Amino acid sequence: MNTIIDFIRRKLSVRVSLWVVLFAALIFINALGFLFYQAREAVHQESVNRATQILDNTSMRVSAIMNRAEVATIMTEWLVKRHPDKADSMFVYSEGILRHNPDLNGCSIAFEPYHFKEQGRYFSAYSYREGDTIFSKQEGNSQYEYFYMDWYQQCHLLDRPGWTEPYLDEDENGFYSESIVASYCRPLKDKDGHFFGTIATDISLDWLSATISAVKPYPNSYSIMIGRGGTYFVHPDSTKLLYQTIFTESMENPDTAKVALGHAMQRGEEGMKQMDVDGKKCYVFYKPLAQTGWSMAIVCPEDDIFSGINRLHRAIMTIVIIGLLLMLCIFIQIITHELRPLRQLATEAETIASGHFDAQLPNFQRTDEIGQLSNSFGNMQHSLVQYIDELKKTTAEKATMESELQVAKNIQMSMLPKVYPPYPERDDIDIFGQLDSAKEVGGDLFDFFIRDEKLFFCIGDVSGKGVPAALVMAVTRAQFRTIATHETVPNRIVSVLNDTMVETNDSMMFVTLFVGVLDMLTGRLRYCNAGHDVPILIGSGAGLLPCDPNVPIGVMGGWKYTLQEATIDPGTTIFLYTDGLTEAENIEHDQFQEQRIFDVIHQSSNAPQQLIGAMTEAVHQFVGEAEQSDDLTMLALQYKHYQSDVRYQRSITLPNDVQSVPELAEFVDIVCEAAGFDMETCMKMNLAIEEAVVNVMNYAYPEGAKGAVSVDATISDEGLIFAISDNGKPFDPTSKEEVDTTLSAEERGIGGLGIHLIRQIMDSINYEYIDGRNVLKLIKKL
Amino acid sequence: MNTTFREENNDYVMSFEGRLDTAAAPDVEKATAPLMDCAGHNIILDCTQMEYISSSGLRIFLKILKNAKPQGSHVYIKGASEAINSVFAMTGFTNLFEFI
Numbered sequence: 001m002n003t004i005i006d007f008i009r010r011k012l013s014v015r016v017s018l019w020v021v022l023f024a025a026l027i028f029i030n031a032l033g034f035l036f037y038q039a040r041e042a043v044h045q046e047s048v049n050r051a052t053q054i055l056d057n058t059s060m061r062v063s064a065i066m067n068r069a070e071v072a073t074i075m076t077e078w079l080v081k082r083h084p085d086k087a088d089s090m091f092v093y094s095e096g097i098l099r100h101n102p103d104l105n106g107c108s109i110a111f112e113p114y115h116f117k118e119q120g121r122y123f124s125a126y127s128y129r130e131g132d133t134i135f136s137k138q139e140g141n142s143q144y145e146y147f148y149m150d151w152y153q154q155c156h157l158l159d160r161p162g163w164t165e166p167y168l169d170e171d172e173n174g175f176y177s178e179s180i181v182a183s184y185c186r187p188l189k190d191k192d193g194h195f196f197g198t199i200a201t202d203i204s205l206d207w208l209s210a211t212i213s214a215v216k217p218y219p220n221s222y223s224i225m226i227g228r229g230g231t232y233f234v235h236p237d238s239t240k241l242l243y244q245t246i247f248t249e250s251m252e253n254p255d256t257a258k259v260a261l262g263h264a265m266q267r268g269e270e271g272m273k274q275m276d277v278d279g280k281k282c283y284v285f286y287k288p289l290a291q292t293g294w295s296m297a298i299v300c301p302e303d304d305i306f307s308g309i310n311r312l313h314r315a316i317m318t319i320v321i322i323g324l325l326l327m328l329c330i331f332i333q334i335i336t337h338e339l340r341p342l343r344q345l346a347t348e349a350e351t352i353a354s355g356h357f358d359a360q361l362p363n364f365q366r367t368d369e370i371g372q373l374s375n376s377f378g379n380m381q382h383s384l385v386q387y388i389d390e391l392k393k394t395t396a397e398k399a400t401m402e403s404e405l406q407v408a409k410n411i412q413m414s415m416l417p418k419v420y421p422p423y424p425e426r427d428d429i430d431i432f433g434q435l436d437s438a439k440e441v442g443g444d445l446f447d448f449f450i451r452d453e454k455l456f457f458c459i460g461d462v463s464g465k466g467v468p469a470a471l472v473m474a475v476t477r478a479q480f481r482t483i484a485t486h487e488t489v490p491n492r493i494v495s496v497l498n499d500t501m502v503e504t505n506d507s508m509m510f511v512t513l514f515v516g517v518l519d520m521l522t523g524r525l526r527y528c529n530a531g532h533d534v535p536i537l538i539g540s541g542a543g544l545l546p547c548d549p550n551v552p553i554g555v556m557g558g559w560k561y562t563l564q565e566a567t568i569d570p571g572t573t574i575f576l577y578t579d580g581l582t583e584a585e586n587i588e589h590d591q592f593q594e595q596r597i598f599d600v601i602h603q604s605s606n607a608p609q610q611l612i613g614a615m616t617e618a619v620h621q622f623v624g625e626a627e628q629s630d631d632l633t634m635l636a637l638q639y640k641h642y643q644s645d646v647r648y649q650r651s652i653t654l655p656n657d658v659q660s661v662p663e664l665a666e667f668v669d670i671v672c673e674a675a676g677f678d679m680e681t682c683m684k685m686n687l688a689i690e691e692a693v694v695n696v697m698n699y700a701y702p703e704g705a706k707g708a709v710s711v712d713a714t715i716s717d718e719g720l721i722f723a724i725s726d727n728g729k730p731f732d733p734t735s736k737e738e739v740d741t742t743l744s745a746e747e748r749g750i751g752g753l754g755i756h757l758i759r760q761i762m763d764s765i766n767y768e769y770i771d772g773r774n775v776l777k778l779i780k781k782l
Numbered sequence: 783m784n785t786t787f788r789e790e791n792n793d794y795v796m797s798f799e800g801r802l803d804t805a806a807a808p809d810v811e812k813a814t815a816p817l818m819d820c821a822g823h824n825i826i827l828d829c830t831q832m833e834y835i836s837s838s839g840l841r842i843f844l845k846i847l848k849n850a851k852p853q854g855s856h857v858y859i860k861g862a863s864e865a866i867n868s869v870f871a872m873t874g875f876t877n878l879f880e881f882i
Contacts, residue, residue, distance in 0.1 A: 661805040665834075680865040683834055687869065690836050694804040741874025753837040753873055760872040 013339055017331035021324050028320050039309050047305045048272055050217050051285035051298050055270075058215055058223075058296065062208060062289050065103050066163070069184050072101045073161075073201045077186050080109055080199060084190065087116045090125035091136045097201060098127050098134045105129055105181060105204040106169075108139065110146050111188075111197035122146070128202075151183040151200045159195075161186040163292045165227045166205045168242065180205040180233065180242065182292075209234045212296055218304035228293040230262050261286065265295035274302075341370050345377060357385045405440040405467075412441050412470055415477055417448060420609065428520055428641035429455060432608035434616065435633045436580075442631035443469025444578050445477045449484070452734040453520045453766035453779065456484045459576040459635050460513035460532065463552075472509045476501070476553075480515070486735045488767065490515040490528035491563035494553060498530070502557035510554035514547075514576060521766055521777060523568045523639055528561050533579055538606045539572035542598060573606040573638040577615075580632035584619050587626045592619055608636035648674050648715035656697040656707040656726075664693055664711065671713040675720045675782060685720075685780065688761040691754035692724045692733070692776055700728025700774065719763065719781040725773045733758075733776060734767045785813040793824045799831035807838035817846055821853040826882070830861030840873055847878060858882045 008014050076097045083089055094107040110124035122140025129135075140146045147153070151164045166182040181202040188197040212223045212234045225234035230245035240248075246262035249255065257275035261284060264271065268288040275284060277299055286297035303310070341364045351359040361378050364371050413435075422431055433446050443462030448455060458480050462469040479500060483493050493515050501511070514535060516527035527545070531552035535545045548562040568574065577597070584592040596618065604614035612634045619632065652667045654660040668689050672682040693709055701707035712723040738759075739752040758765060758778060766777040783806035784799040794817055802810060817825055825846060829835075847857045859879045862870065870876050 658804045661803050662801075665801070665803065680868070683865045684868070686834060687836055690803055694836070694838070741872075742877065743874075744878070753840055757837055757869070757872060 011332075013332045013335035016335050017328050020331055021328045024327065025320075025324055028324070032316060032320065036309070036313055039312070040306060043306060043309050047217070047283060047300065048285070051272070051283070051300065052287075054215050054217055055285060055287040055296065055298065058212060059287055059289055061211060063291075065203065065207075066184070066292065068101055069104055069201045069203055070161075072097050072104065073107075073184050073186055073199055076107070076109070076201075077188065077199050080188060080197075084188075084196070085116075087119050087123060087125075090123075091127065094125045094127035095134055095136045098129055101201075103203060103207070104201050105179075105207075106202040108146070108151070108183075108200045108202075109188075109197065110140065110152055110200070112195070113147060115196055151185050152198045155185040155187040155198055156195050159187065164200075165229065165231070166233045166242070169202070180209070182208075205233055215298060217298065218300050218307075220304045221298055221300040223296060223298050225289065225294055225296045226262070226265055228266065230266060233294065234296070261297070265297060268293065268295065277301075339370075341366070341374070345370075345374055349377065352381060352384070357381065357388060402440075408467070408470065409437070409440045412437075412474065415474060416446065422448070423450065426450075428639070429518075430608050430638040430640060431457075431636070432612050433633075433635040434612050435631065436628065437631050438580070438628045439466050441467055441470035443473050444580065444631035444633035445473045446576070446633055446635045447477055447480055448635070448637070449481070450520065451485065452488075453764050453777070454488060455518040455520060455637065456480075456515075457518070457576075457635065457637060458513060458515045459535075459578065459633060460511050461578040461580075461631070461633070462511045463509050465631065468507065468509065472501075472511060472554075476511050476513070486737055488517060488732055488735055489563060490517050490526050491561040494528045494530050494550075494561045495559075498553040498559060498561065499557060501554040505554045508554075510552040512552040516574070518568060518574075518637070518639060519766065519768055520639075520641055522768065522770075523570065523641060524768065524770075525566045525568045525574075527564055527566070529564075530561060531555075533577055533582065535574050535576040536597065536601065537566075537568070537572055538575055538601055538611075539569055542601045545574070568639045570640055570642050571638070573608060573611065573636055575601070575611065576635040576637075578631060578633040580628075580630040581615070581619065581634060583630060584623050584632065585626055585629055586623050592622055596622065606636075606638065608638050611636050644717040646714050646716050649713070650674070651710060651712045653708050653710045654693065654697075656701050656705075656709060656728075658694055658697055661690055661694065664690060667711065667713075671715075671720070671722075675715055675780075684761045688758045688778055689722055689724070691758050692722075692778060695733060695754055696724060696726045696728065696774070696776075699731060700726045715782070719779055721780075722778040723775055724778070725775045727773050730769045731774055732767045732769070734765055783810060785810055787813070787816050789823075790826075792822075793826050794820055795826045795828055797828040797831065801834040802832060802839035802842075803834060803836045804838040807836070807842060810839065811842050811845075814842060814846060818849055820850050820855045822855075824856040824858065825850055826858045826860050827879075828860045829863075829866055832862065832866055835866055835869055837873075840869070840875065843875065843879070856880055 008018065076093050079093050080090065090109045094109050097107045098104055106126065106128035108124050108126045113121045116123050122145070123138060124140040124146045125136065126139040127134055127136040150167060154164055155161055162185065164183045164185060166180045169179055169181045181204055183200040183202045185198050185200040187195050188199055189195050208225070212225055213236070215223045222236045223234060224232060226246050227233055230247050231242060232240045232244055232246065233242070235241055246265070247259060250259050257273065261273050261275065264273070265286050265288070270287040271285075273284045273286070275282060277284070281302040283300045283302060283305060284297050285300070286295055288295045341362065344362050348359055348361050361374065361381060364374050366374070416435055417431075417433060420432055423429060429450075431448060433448070435442070435444050435446065437444070443465055444460070445462070446457070446459040448457035450456070460473070460476060462472045462476065476497065479497055480493065483496050487493050487496065494513060497513070511530070512532040513530045514527065514532040515530075516525055518525045528550065529547040530550045534547045537543055537545050545566060546564065548564060550561050551559055581597065582591060582593055597615070600615050600618045601611070604611050615634060650667070650671055652664070654664060665686050668686045669682060672685050677685065689711065693711060696709045700709070707726060707728055709724060709726045712725070714721050714723075733755050736752070736755050739756045741756065762778045763781045764779045766779070768775045783802055786797045788795050796814060796817060798810070800806075827843065827846070850857050857879055858881065859870070860882050862881070870879070
């Protein structure tokens with residue numbers, strides 16, 4: 001069933017044809033229904049007419065015969081009355097009536113007992129017909145006392161002539177014959193009006209029955225006749241004759257229709273009734289028979305009446321159904337044929353859909369809807385090809401852009417320190433940093449490097465995200481590196497960055513930046529915070545590093561960024577982060593916030609890598625399925641410089657006069673000997689210290705002013721350290737740009753070699769301006 | 783610091799003896815005055831007896847070189863010890879001077 005429905009759904013031709021045929025069928029059904037109704041009505045009317053006519057005819061025929069019997073009887077009565085005393089002549093009369101009226105079956109002229117004295121008690125002249133012969137006899141005897149018979153008594157009692165109810169004839173021996181007869185009886189009266197006998201003429205009801213039974217307007221119709229009491233006199237079922245009335249059956253199976261019919265017939269009405277007879281629908285037409293009080297009915301089965309029209313009905317229905325089926329087939333064929341181009345189009349569309357965009361569409365040369373569809377489809381194909389070409393181009397461009405972005409990400413990541421631990425040879429610092437971009441490239445940055453025993457580090461967050469932020473990030477990070485090579489003071493680094501950025505900041509980007517410079521020898525941290533999240537110091541406890549409010553860089557040119565200082569105790573970790581950490585959101589848009597950072601810090605080790613690992617895990621757990629909304633950067637630095645025991649110490653203070661250099665040389669020689677250096681190293685130490693000291697002598701004090709320069713030499717596990725200090729004007733030799741020793745003689749300046757030599761000779765140098773003194777430390781490992 | 787100047791095979795030879803440090807530099811610079819007018823002569827800086835040289839000394843050597851080159855004179859450094867040579871190497875002088 002489902003497959004049929006599917007088929008119908010799939011086939012437009014079938015569906016349309018079905019609709020058309022269904023509609024046609026509806027019209028046919030209505031039209032034929034009306035036609036059949038009308039025809040039925042006509043047939044019905046015709047049957048009524050026919051039945052009525054037959055009934056009338058039959059009634060007339062019966063009446064005619066009966067009339068003849070009545071007239072003959074009246075004539076004979078007249079004869080009998082003329083000669084009432086001649087018994088023998090009665091036979092003549094009775095025989096005569098039969099002879100002259102072939103319709104009559106018999107005739108009795110019966111007299112009251114002892115009417116003829118000579119005849120005794122019984123005298124009834126009776127003539128009857130057997131075949132063509134007429135016999136006469138005296139039928140009264142002790143066996144057959146005729147004067148008790150209905151036909152004799154009825155007219156006497158009623159005192160008027162009339163027809164008896166039909167009855168089985170009885171012979172003189174009291175036996176019933178097989179034929180049913182009805183008699184017309186007239187009383188015989190003398191002049192004084194005394195009743196002395198009855199004259200009765202019989203007609204055989206066999207004849208009546210044959211006449212009535214012959215009435216067959218339809219093959220299966222039949223006629224009945226009932227008497228005044230409802231007794232059947234004519235009925236196809238002969239067993240019912242005389243013994244049953246029309247009401248008999250209704251006593252067992254109440255049948256109101258039949259009872260009503262019986263009553264109507266008894267009352268002598270004429271008409272038609274529709275009712276069930278023996279389980280069949282029938283029309284019953286009834287009419288009283290002449291003046292007898294009998295009534296006749298024709299029972300016509302409905303099937304018979306309408307058999308013709310039903311046959312017609314069936315034939316027409318068959319023709320219509322075959323016609324409709326034929327129509328369905330033809331329609332399906334026609335529509336299928338008409339839709340063939342559509343199917344072709346569908347096939348081509350399938351081809352196009354499978355990726356063959358250059359497939360040739362069929363050209364139908366039609367101007368109807370299918371032609372229009374084909375044209376539209378062609379246009380669509382054209383547009384599709386164009387669109388897909390564009391899409392391919394766009395996709396390719398996007399892929400290129402994505403691969404470029406990937407390269408950009410790699411470049412950006414390569415800008416960040418990525419080898420940890422970054423200074424495996426140093427045991428005084430441990431650093432770990434991590435950057436997670438929300439997009440391919442991001443605007444967070446961090447960096448650190450050690451120069452002259454100073455750890456320069458920064459963390460920043462560029463406003464916005466994506467490529468613009470990444471570009472600014474790259475520039476900021478590069479400039480930080482460049483500036484920090486010759487600038488040691490954080491607020492000055494930030495100021496230069498700010499001024500540079502403001503100059504070129506057309507796109508109004510800004511960067512929050514924290515820059516710190518940690519002196520590795522003393523643990524002194526100098527820093528400047530340009531609007532960035534405040535770092536957390538984790539030592540014995542955890543707390544925020546106090547920060548002045550400064551605007552982010554790029555916002556306001558010429559802003560005076562403040563410098564702040566703090567001393568970092570060995571073992572303390574500085575934890576820096578961007579707002580991607582505090583503002584990390586979970587699905588409910590709750591933020592991670594500072595409190596959770598402290599919670600993690602309290603539970604975690606303050607070793608940088610472990611701390612950041614724990615923090616990352618906490619954030620991921622908190623964020624869950626939510627998308628990372630911002631770049632997340634963390635940087636942790638643990639300062640671990642513990643002062644080692646000083647094994648040797650020697651100091652010298654010299655005036656700012658270069659003539660005291662030999663004295664310095666002597667001092668250096670003594671120290672180098674204590675350190676156990678060879679001659680060549682000793683000479684180089686001399687060179688480095690002389691360069692540093694002479695530099696102070698020449699430049700620290702105003703020209704002509706007296707000043708002093710101190711040299712403190714200490715030997716510890718860290719190595720040999722010369723600390724050259726003075727209280728002249730602040731001057732940081734480490735921030736001087738390097739001399740290019742590859743230049744030719746012509747290109748070279750004369751000076752600038754001193755600091756270069758110092759860097760070449762010593763393992764590291766370190767400058768600090770502490771308590772109004774320039775302190776330059778030169779370190780040589782042992 | 784002692785310096786001696788002599789002319790030898792048409793070459794100007796300047797010998798340095800002892801420590802050429804910042805304290806000694808001004809005198810040494812004065813002593814190198816004869817080397818300034820060196821057209822037609824190559825200059826040999828004899829460091830055989832030199833114990834030490836500081837950046838002040840190197841500056842004097844560079845000044846001599848810068849003066850001599852335009853006059854078409856070659857400047858040679860002679861007999862420098864290994865320690866002194868390493869200082870020349872650190873400062874890139876090995877690329878500027880010719881060594882004999």
